[in-house]
Amino acid sequence: MCVPEDSIGKRIATYRRRRGMSQAALAGLVGRSESWLSQVERGVRSVDRMSVLLDLSRLLHVDVQALTGTPWQLAPNGGQRAEGIEHVRTALNQYTSLLGGGYAIPELAELRRSASEAHSNYQAARYSSVVREVPTLIANADAALQNAGPDDREAALSYVETYVVASKLLTKLGVGDLGAVTADRAAMAAGRANSASAQGMAVYQVVTALLRSDQVDQAEQLAMRMTAQLGPAVRSDDPALVSVTGALWLIAAVIAARRTEQWEAERRLTEASALADLLGHDANYAWTAFGPTNVAIHRVSVAAELGNPGAALDAAAAVDLDALPAGLLSRRAQVNLDLAWAQAQRRRDAEATLNLLAAEKAAPEAVAQNVVAREIMRTMLARAKRGNGNALQALAARSGVLD
The missing domain is CATH 1.10.220 (Annexin V; domain 1)
Structure with missing residues (x-):
């Protein structure tokens, strides 16, 4: 076995030379030293901030994926592509709500149970299992919503829950186009569900999809607008809404860290921490995994995003993983x-x-x-x-x- 030749450093060097830039010039434009860039290109060290990688891609006039060699997103992923993605694509392209056909109308209780199981498998990182489940889930959710009345809240909630988990999976696997499609469909149906937490769940996935395509400004604006909209309705007797709003603050904190806005990232973590205190315990309402421990985990991620390994190690010392559900x-x-x-x-x-x-x-x-x-x-x-x-x-x- 040998070290692969297609490292990020080697790709940066290749595209830098194509642009006719010296190491000193490129390093200066991203606020680093020439020796730092030399070490990156030789594979001695890695790019220590995701925001720096984004800056490098813009300066070199290439997509981030051209530097990483794999799909990129906020919680960057994109290694081995799971089998079965084309079956998901086929299911999404049926458009049964317009053209008819599809599966028989499912029992809504069974559909929601199946969607819950898919969420559980996703959170357990059993992605290959979820890939197999999603095409049938999508077909059933489409059939349920197609045959529902305008005030059928349960059908709309089932649809939102199904398309949210599909979007989570597809974004995680780096299938950006389908991740965006499924997030958008969830958002469009969320209004029919007459549920603020369902709307927040859907918008969270749209934010993630926007970040997947490096549309950081739009993602941040949407996340902040949604926290502002949900905030006044947050109450301790609605734990799902508390959790969804808290999750939006957490992703907003990571976005601020990506911009190297440390103070703003800390402020948003503080907002999330206050909601975790209101919730009072670690939970998993609305499939958010939100609670005090998840806030602590995000403090580690924010420190990593800011490129501060010492702060990441310090923050990790406060994380009690045994407290997670x-x-x-x-x-x-x-x-x-x-x-x-x-x-x-x-x-x-x-x-x-x-x-x-x-x-x-x-x-x-x-x-x-x-x-x-x-x-x-x-x-x-x-x-x-x-x-x-x-x-x-x-x-x-x-x-x-x-x-």
């Missing part, structure tokens, strides 16, 4: 992924590898689909001494980083 394996894995990034930035590769292995143990598919995790592996493999890093090499092979 059962089944939220992807949330558990995210802490280890952020810690792996922080340790790799400090060149503590043994500790970084242990965190990657812990993330894989919790949620193997989450690691295999994560661009940052894959780039961490490439960076550490490139600087590993001969004979060292056998555990890392094995993990990289399982994740598709090595052939």
Whole structure:
């Protein structure tokens, strides 16, 4: 096995030369030193902020995907493409509400139960299982809404829940066009559901889809407008609405961190923390995984987004993963992924590898689909001494980083 030649650093070097730019010129434009860029291009270190990677792509006149080699999004993913995506695409292109046909009208209780099961599998990072479930879910949700009356709230809620989980999955797997389509359909149906929490769920997915296509301004504006709209209605006796509003504050905090606006990111985390206190415990209302522990996890992610490995390590010390509800394996894995990034930035590769292995143990598919995790592996493999890093090499092979 050998370290792959298609690292982010090598791609940056290739596109920089095509643009006729020196290392000193490009590094200066992103506020870094020439030696920093030289190390990135040689694979000695990784790009330590997602915002810097976005800046590099704009300066080099390429999409972020051209630098990463894989699809990119806010919680960047895009490794091994799950089988069955084309079946999802086919289901989405049936347009049974306009053309008729499709499945028999399902029992709404059974449809919502199936959608809930898909959400659970998604949160457990069983993405391949959800891919198999989604085409039937979509067909049933379409049939239910097509045959529902204008005031049939249950059919609309079933439709929103189905299309939200489909959008989560597709965005996670880097299928940006379908992620945007499913998020938009959920948002369009949310009004019929007569539910503020359903509207918030749908808008959260639209925000995620916008971020997937690097439309950061529009994503931020939509998230902030929705928090402003939902905020006055938040009450302790409506935990779903508290959770959805809190989740929107959390994604808004990550957006601020992507812009390197540390103070604003902290302010938004404080808003989310207040809602977590109002909720009073860790929960999973509206499939948000929202609660005090998820806020603590996002403090780690925000520090990583800001490129501050020391702050990420400090924030992780306050996270009690045992407080998370059962089944939220992807949330558990995210802490280890952020810690792996922080340790790799400090060149503590043994500790970084242990965190990657812990993330894989919790949620193997989450690691295999994560661009940052894959780039961490490439960076550490490139600087590993001969004979060292056998555990890392094995993990990289399982994740598709090595052939």
